[in-house]
Amino acid sequence: MRLVAIDKSICRRDGACKAVCPIDLFVLDSEGFPVFREGADGNCIGCGHCVAVCPNGALSHKNLPLEDSPLINHSLTVSIPALNQLLKSRRSVREFKEEPVPKVLVREAIEAARWAPSAVNRQQVHWLMIQTPAEVKHLAGLVIDYLRKSKELEPRYASFIKQWEQGKDPILRNAPHLAVIHTPDDWIWSSVDSAIALAQFELAAAARGIGTCWAGLLMRAANGHYPLRDALGIPADHCVFGAMMYGFPRFRYHRIPPRKEVRVEWR
Ligand SMILES: Cc1cc2nc3c(=O)[nH]c(=O)nc-3n(C[C@H](O)[C@H](O)[C@H](O)COP(=O)(O)O)c2cc1C
Numbered sequence: 001m002r003l004v005a006i007d008k009s010i011c012r013r014d015g016a017c018k019a020v021c022p023i024d025l026f027v028l029d030s031e032g033f034p035v036f037r038e039g040a041d042g043n044c045i046g047c048g049h050c051v052a053v054c055p056n057g058a059l060s061h062k063n064l065p066l067e068d069s070p071l072i073n074h075s076l077t078v079s080i081p082a083l084n085q086l087l088k089s090r091r092s093v094r095e096f097k098e099e100p101v102p103k104v105l106v107r108e109a110i111e112a113a114r115w116a117p118s119a120v121n122r123q124q125v126h127w128l129m130i131q132t133p134a135e136v137k138h139l140a141g142l143v144i145d146y147l148r149k150s151k152e153l154e155p156r157y158a159s160f161i162k163q164w165e166q167g168k169d170p171i172l173r174n175a176p177h178l179a180v181i182h183t184p185d186d187w188i189w190s191s192v193d194s195a196i197a198l199a200q201f202e203l204a205a206a207a208r209g210i211g212t213c214w215a216g217l218l219m220r221a222a223n224g225h226y227p228l229r230d231a232l233g234i235p236a237d238h239c240v241f242g243a244m245m246y247g248f249p250r251f252r253y254h255r256i257p258p259r260k261e262v263r264v265e266w267r
Pocket of ligand 1: 090091092093094171213214215216217218
């Protein structure tokens with residue numbers, strides 16, 4: 001049996017599966033039924049478009065069973081004003097409550113990020129969730145060690161080191177938790193896939209009242225500073241491509257700050 005089979009008794013012959021397949025893996029037979037190309041199994045990227053677009057469930061894909069592909073409730077819509085407000089009101093949170101975020105809420109946000117697009121649908125991101133404030137603090141200290149070493153190169157790091165010595169945490173902002181994304185180091189789309197996944201995580205988190213902030217300095221240190229890499233436990237053949245502190249925000253924002261005018265050229 002090929003990777004994809006068609007149940008001709010319910011197929012509407014609308015050609016949708018053939019049209020949406022990004023790799024063009026279907027042909028039509030003489031009666032207009034779609035047929036998965038012979039020898040094409042290895043070319044399928046498993047995006048599930050053929051399964052998702054069929055209105056009758058006439059298509060069965062060995063790796064993407066119908067029972068794992070829930071029906072879309074088309075009457076459940078997101079209002080555009082609500083979506084716009086979520087997009088615009090999400091802020092980088094740098095002041096957190098000590099109260100831990102329930103794991104169930106974080107799981108939901110990771111789950112939302114699972115449906116982020118990824119190049120060639122490879123879904124290469126791995127999540128590392130640091131749950132204890134003590135460990136987050138330890139990691140921030142390791143970033144400070146990295147900055148101490150780099151002081152000659154970037155003088156602005158001196159102010160972070162000074163703040164740390166005064167008992168502040170300018171690196172991970174005393175956040176209770178930290179999310180880190182790592183991917184295989186030979187995957188060329190790592191940075192894009194990781195950024196999309198974390199951006200989706202951050203919006204899903206914001207919708208649940210969780211505050212997030214990208215941890216750029218930790219990201220910079222994570223691949224080159226081995227004590228930090230070891231503390232994170234990143235596999236030898238992986239690289240860190242994203243990190244985000246998170247927790248419940250200590251303050252609520254009341255306004256949406258202005259942004260630069262968009263630079264766009266319409267042709
Ligand atoms: C890749 C990236 C790295 C960042 N790194 C840091 C960081 O290390 N520390 C920090 O406080 N904010 C960091 N930020 C947050 C930005 O400063 C913030 O997104 C920007 O000021 C806009 O504010 P907003 O996110 O509240 O809209 C980072 C953002 C991005 C996208």
